[in-house]
Amino acid sequence: xxxxxxxxxxxxxxxxxxxxxxxxxxxxxxxxxxxxxxxxxxxxxxxxxxxxxxxxxxxxxxxxxxxxxxxxxxxxxxxxxxxxxxxxxxxxxxxxxxxxxxxxxxxxxxxxxxxxxxxxxxxxxxxxxxxxxxxxxxx
Numbered sequence: 001x002x003x004x005x006x007x008x009x010x011x012x013x014x015x016x017x018x019x020x021x022x023x024x025x026x027x028x029x030x031x032x033x034x035x036x037x038x039x040x041x042x043x044x045x046x047x048x049x050x051x052x053x054x055x056x057x058x059x060x061x062x063x064x065x066x067x068x069x070x071x072x073x074x075x076x077x078x079x080x081x082x083x084x085x086x087x088x089x090x091x092x093x094x095x096x097x098x099x100x101x102x103x104x105x106x107x108x109x110x111x112x113x114x115x116x117x118x119x120x121x122x123x124x125x126x127x128x129x130x131x132x133x134x135x136x137x138x139x
Contacts, residue, residue, distance in 0.1 A: 006078035008128050015042035017056045022129045025120045028056040029096055040096035061118035062136065063092040065110060068102065086110055090133055104134040 011019045014030075021028040030039040034051035045052050068088035075083055086102040088110070102110045103119065110116075115136035122129045 006123070008123060008126060009130075012042075012044075014044045014054065018042045019128070021056070022120060022131050023127065025129070027059040027061045027118045027131050029059045029092070029094055030054050031057045038094050038096050040092070040098045059118075060093050063090045063116055063133075065089075065102070065112050065114045065116060066091040066097055067112060068110060070108060084108060088116075088133065090116055098131075100130075101132045102135070103132050106135045110135060 009015075009019060018028055018030070030042050031037070031054065032039065032046035032049060032051055033053040033055055035046060035049040037046055037048040038057075039046065039054070043054070046054060066089040068086055070084055070086050071079070071082075072084045075085075079085070086107050087099065088102050089097050089099050091097050101121075102116065103121070116133040117136045119132050119134050120129050121132045
């Protein structure tokens with residue numbers, strides 16, 4: 001019996017630049033060229049003004065944990081080998097939120113409000129690279 005296949009993002013015409021940037025280890029966010037609204041997750045139309053004149057801008061890749069949960073057991077098919085793992089909503093410094101994983105040392109003790117920085121995780125056997133986050137190093 002083969003292991004379940006982990007679901008991967010299926011880029012659309014409007015999200016492809018986000019995934020291409022991730023493959024280049026860059027985090028970008030969508031921005032409306034009509035009203036300057038910053039948008040996360042990539043969309044076809046601006047949620048503020050409904051314009052389809054959208055582009056992408058570089059993100060700093062830093063933010064803080066807005067909320068999180070730790071998956072200790074009973075993961076969806078394809079994620080069994082990751083247990084335990086942390087799923088978080090990150091409020092980027094650009095004032096948009098995105099859902100991702102917290103990885104690395106200290107991930108299981110991460111708390112709301114902790115500062116994080118982006119990292120990139122290539123999915124083995126694919127050309128997909130996922131933006132993930134690590135707890136930020138304290139100065």
